[in-house]
Amino acid sequence: MYTQHQLPPKLLESSGEGLYDTVELWSATLGNEKEYNCHAFIVRLQTEAYLSLNWELYRNDIATCFQTDLSKDIEIWNIYLFFIIDGPVSRDLKYKIEQDRYSTRKVVISKSSGQYQSVFLENGIDVRILLDTCLFNVEVNQGSSQGDVGNSVKELIESLDPDILTVLEEYTPGIKKQKEFYHSYLTKKNIQNEIKGN
Missing domain, CATH: 3.40.1560 (type ii restriction endonuclease, domain 2)
Structure with a gap:
């Protein structure tokens, strides 16, 4: 708006x-x-x-x-x-x-x-x-060596890392929510690293 x-x-x-x-x-x-x-x-x-x-x-x-x-x-x-x-x-x-x-x-x-x-x-x-x-408006121009230039950003992310696409679709952007995003992504990837800080 x-x-x-x-x-x-x-x-x-x-x-x-x-x-x-x-x-x-x-x-x-x-x-x-x-x-x-x-x-x-x-x-x-x-x-x-x-x-x-x-x-x-x-x-x-x-x-x-x-x-x-x-x-x-x-x-x-x-x-x-x-x-x-x-x-x-x-x-x-x-x-x-x-x-x-x-x-x-x-x-x-x-x-x-x-x-x-x-x-x-x-x-x-x-x-x-x-x-x-x-x-x-964001235009992604892949170049011919990486496949079809007509792919959407969503399709590109899904082809590179489907787990992050799932997390992004569930994520609500906002100030100071990066920790929540990273935690969700790491959990999805089954990475057991401890996330520090509150």
Whole structure:
């Protein structure tokens, strides 16, 4: 489930005039998980030149005026910064921005690149399709040497380790449930190792 939020006043106050006029903040609830969200800032820009001059400013503002106010580690490290550009963007700039590891995970999408065309509407973007496509759709590309490329993730896991598939199907994700998952898997594998810690 996706929810749009007002930009934090602290963020707006820190920026230059108009810098956040084309920025939206969204949160995504992951499945049945109600204890945390991932957050996505979506920045609409006209040109590569403007992106090149300002992407670090957006990143730094989000780090100091939003990320520092989050208390849950899982939320602190699940902030996404999407730059949606109407014009073309060079491969070098896109790579530089997307490989930057400070504060947020960054995605640069150029309308003219032909990639993610389902995201673009006549007068804007479909945020839900953007977030579904970029955050939650997983494509596994096996390569021809490992068999049929059409296999689902479930089929791949089942072929490699059916026991873990059984455990995954019974597992309810949540914070601090890794011990429960590993214990269940080790029991399924009949491994008698002692699991330490509580």
